[in-house]
Amino acid sequence: MKKTIIANNIPSYIIENLEHRGYRIVDNSYEGYVDAILFDSNNSSLGYLNVFDNVIDMNYGVFLVDVNNKTIDEIESILLNRSYSSIF
Numbered sequence: 444m445k446k447t448i449i450a451n452n453i454p455s456y457i458i459e460n461l462e463h464r465g466y467r468i469v470d471n472s473y474e475g476y477v478d479a480i481l482f483d484s485n486n487s488s489l490g491y492l493n494v495f496d497n498v499i500d501m502n503y504g505v506f507l508v509d510v511n512n513k514t515i516d517e518i519e520s521i522l523l524n525r526s527y528s529s530i531f
Contacts, residue, residue: 446478446522453483453510460515466522479506479522 445465450458458468469477508521521527 447473447475448479448481448522449473449477450481452486453481457481457510457515457518461518464515464519477505479508481508481510481518484509484511 445467447467447469448461449471450461450468451471462468506522506525508518510518513521
């Protein structure tokens with residue numbers, strides 16, 4: 444099952460490509476928990492995260508993914524593995 448993701452201030456081509464790959468991309472008006480929050484460190488900071496309190500499961504947290512300088516394939520790999528790089 445593909446993940447539900449909030450995309451904040453990231454390029455539209457990333458959103459479109461992830462939607463094409465089956466991900467559900469939502470905004471901060473979404474009511475429910477999300478699996479990940481995508482952000483671009485060039486265009487924003489993590490200071491805005493309190494805006495997303497309603498979508499973060501406080502028991503399990505949320506995975507943050509910086510899309511800066513990453514390809515769509517790299518972003519998807521990060522989402523699937525919940526890791527920025529292999530530990531081996």
